[in-house]
Amino acid sequence: FHGWHDGVAAGSTSHFTGGVPAGIPPQLVAETVLLPADDPARVTETLKSREDIAAVLLEPSGASAGQVPLPQGFLAALRETTRDQDVLLIFDEVITGFRWSRGGAQARFGVTPDLTVLAKIVAGGLPGAAVAGRADVLDQLDAGAALAAGREKVPHQGTFNANPVTAAAAVTALSIIEKQDICGRAESAAEDIRKGMRMALVEEGVPWGVYGEASAFHVFLNPRRLPIDPMTFDPLKLGFDGLKGARSPEKTNRLRIAMIANGVDLNGSGGLVSAVHGEKEVARTLEGFRTAVKWLKAEGDV
Amino acid sequence: FHGWHDGVAAGSTSHFTGGVPAGIPPQLVAETVLLPADDPARVTETLKSREDIAAVLLEPSGASAGQVPLPQGFLAALRETTRDQDVLLIFDEVITGFRWSRGGAQARFGVTPDLTVLAKIVAGGLPGAAVAGRADVLDQLDAGAALAAGREKVPHQGTFNANPVTAAAAVTALSIIEKQDICGRAESAAEDIRKGMRMALVEEGVPWGVYGEASAFHVFLNPRRLPIDPMTFDPLKLGFDGLKGARSPEKTNRLRIAMIANGVDLNGSGGLVSAVHGEKEVARTLEGFRTAVKWLKAEGDV
Structure with a gap:
């Protein structure tokens, strides 16, 4: 329960073509097909x-x-x-x-x-x-x-x-x-966040995508600057390479810092909503997101 | 921090000759010399x-x-x-x-x-x-x-x-x-336990050995029934094979159960003493040990 396993470390955050991450025995990586x-x-x-x-x-x-x-x-x-x-x-x-x-x-x-x-x-x-x-x-x-x-x-x-x-x-x-219907409540709050974020992107004219399932939400920061309409964004069309391969840790970090400065701590470029997150927390998250987006726009990051 | 690592599982509790434990990739075991x-x-x-x-x-x-x-x-x-x-x-x-x-x-x-x-x-x-x-x-x-x-x-x-x-x-x-001198206090209590256990073995005429360092104590249950004088027992003379190789999980378990029945939970056939263990706990441990030894003697386990 500690966060990773040497045997599957290749391909979890990098080395998607099966290369050997630093510090991991190659003999072990060779036992896994990615x-x-x-x-x-x-x-x-x-x-x-x-x-x-x-x-x-x-x-x-x-x-x-x-x-x-x-x-x-x-x-x-x-x-x-x-x-x-x-x-x-x-x-x-x-x-x-x-x-x-x-x-x-x-x-x-x-x-x-x-x-x-x-x-x-x-x-x-x-x-x-x-x-x-x-x-x-x-x-x-x-x-x-x-x-x-x-x-x-x-x-x-x-x-x-x-x-x-x-x-x-x-x-x-x-x-x-x-x-209790904990899962349903968290999912409903996450859906409100996903909808609200999409709306903020449309109103701010930012070509990012917001998606996710159940109580998870993800923001796609579009580092390759594809023409994206936030209302119709479909992550499946980008595939693995377009989504994870195109990740920009620096851009993700800037969004995260802007969100923290607005009182919301994202987990990377997304988050998991819990059943204790109610209307107030959703509103605060959306407010923070809109301000963060404005800041990143002002700095030419979108 | 979860208790074991596949790469060194061979040799931690068994497979001392380097064999492959069940469920561990042999390629990984081959990377370690025991x-x-x-x-x-x-x-x-x-x-x-x-x-x-x-x-x-x-x-x-x-x-x-x-x-x-x-x-x-x-x-x-x-x-x-x-x-x-x-x-x-x-x-x-x-x-x-x-x-x-x-x-x-x-x-x-x-x-x-x-x-x-x-x-x-x-x-x-x-x-x-x-x-x-x-x-x-x-x-x-x-x-x-x-x-x-x-x-x-x-x-x-x-x-x-x-x-x-x-x-x-x-x-x-x-x-x-x-x-605070936590380590010193725990070591002193452990030394009292080691001495008291040795004394109990001498008085009960049981050919086991008690040893250990710092705040740890170990009871050697002598499954091969060697002629042992508890007062002069030296674990180094038995070496790895004599000590760990000769382990008897069943005998260890019987001692542990007898100790639990007397209110003391051993960690296998020994234990680690902490700074909250004072005179009262030491006395209770020694009392439990003496009774457990008597029980095991009565059942022919020594």
């Missing part, structure tokens, strides 16, 4: 032509909480191909679990993976994580099952395993999610 | 004969908080060899940092590594970790230094990076350690 999520045919081809793939791992929202959305039907097709090829399908629901819906992205989209990875969201924000999924796969971690089958169990020691404070936070958080 | 810490000559030979070793990593207390103590002079010799061979020396001070002394095991033993790994102990028990050491090595993680040198920085993202609650706990805990 595939573009906006090219379903290539994913299918690779799964059908190779015998050495154990599992496919992805964020069911698309990379980075939906910053790079998946094409319509991609998840269902991937489920079918992985099942046919006897390859495990693993959803990284660290962000989307208990956020895209009470049942995560898998319930929202009706696609059930073989394994689901959850992190702090399952523990009310405290250090905790979980792997959920098929009993026959999880048996690999079970001491009793391993003993009965005469095989070694997969290790999973951890200092916070069975931590009482984490467990209490988890029970409380999950009870609230179960009993 | 050497016995009770054979300094072999370590030196390996470092001198190979060109592909980047770093030596060990617990400066000996494995598992000193469960397998290091021979006298081993650390100093290792420091000399690694310096001569231009290999980094890394101390895992996750347990010993701020415990073996205010300056960790390195201050206690007067041996300075190139890098030190610290975990929750640096953060007052909350999720936090640190890597300390030579500036020229740490520059690999520094965005500014990497940019200036025209190289890529080593990634180290993490959800709890710069976490305010963790930082507050860390500042508080480290201030207490700095101003």
Whole structure:
């Protein structure tokens, strides 16, 4: 639950062509095949032509909480191909679990993976994580099952395993999610933010895009200065390269600083809305965004 | 700060001959050379004969908080060899940092590594970790230094990076350690426990060994039933194989359960004493130990 894994570090924020990031063993990078999520045919081809793939791992929202959305039907097709090829399908629901819906992205989209990875969201924000999924796969971690089958169990020691404070936070958080429509409230506030931001861009004449799903919103800062109409912006048309490949960390940082100066701390060029964000917070976010946009316009940053 | 790393999982609790644990990529295990810490000559030979070793990593207390103590002079010799061979020396001070002394095991033993790994102990028990050491090595993680040198920085993202609650706990805990003789108090209580346990073993006629350093204590349960005098027991004479190789998880578990039934929760077959453990806690631990030993004797477990 600490934020990254050496084995998938290539391709998480850079090295999208499979190069080896500094400090990561190349032998480990070589064990992973990095595939573009906006090219379903290539994913299918690779799964059908190779015998050495154990599992496919992805964020069911698309990379980075939906910053790079998946094409319509991609998840269902991937489920079918992985099942046919006897390859495990693993959803990284660290962000989307208990956020895209009470049942995560898998319930929202009706696609059930073989394994689901959850992190702090399952523990009310405290250090905790979980792997959920098929009993026959999880048996690999079970001491009793391993003993009965005469095989070694997969290790999973951890200092916070069975931590009482984490467990209490988890029970409380999950009870609230179960009993109240937390997800719906956060999604509704996020939709207000997305709409309001779009309106601000139109009124300020700024060719950026605002998009996102559930309680997430993303601002596309258009570093290549494409002709964009904020009201009809469709991130899918830009694909992975246009969205993530075209990222400008400097421009993102300037927007973030301008927003902080206006009292709103963005997470990069977007954010995740929570159920405690009500009308007041939405209004303040939109006010801050409009001022930040004006500032960036004045400095020639749009 | 989560309890293990795939790259060194072989040899942490099993697979001491370098085999691949279940669920760990063999390619990663192959990147690590596992050497016995009770054979300094072999370590030196390996470092001198190979060109592909980047770093030596060990617990400066000996494995598992000193469960397998290091021979006298081993650390100093290792420091000399690694310096001569231009290999980094890394101390895992996750347990010993701020415990073996205010300056960790390195201050206690007067041996300075190139890098030190610290975990929750640096953060007052909350999720936090640190890597300390030579500036020229740490520059690999520094965005500014990497940019200036025209190289890529080593990634180290993490959800709890710069976490305010963790930082507050860390500042508080480290201030207490700095101003009060916490380490000395814990060590003194641990020494009382070690002495008292030895006495109980002598009086009960049980051929086990009690040992440990600083605030740690270990009980050697003698599963191979060697002739042991608790008063003169020297773990170094048993070496790695005799101590860790001879472990009996079942016997350890029976001692632990007997101790819990007497109100004391051991960490395996030993424990770490803290500065809040005073005379009362020491007495209660020793009382519980004596009763547990009697129970295990009655069941033929000693």
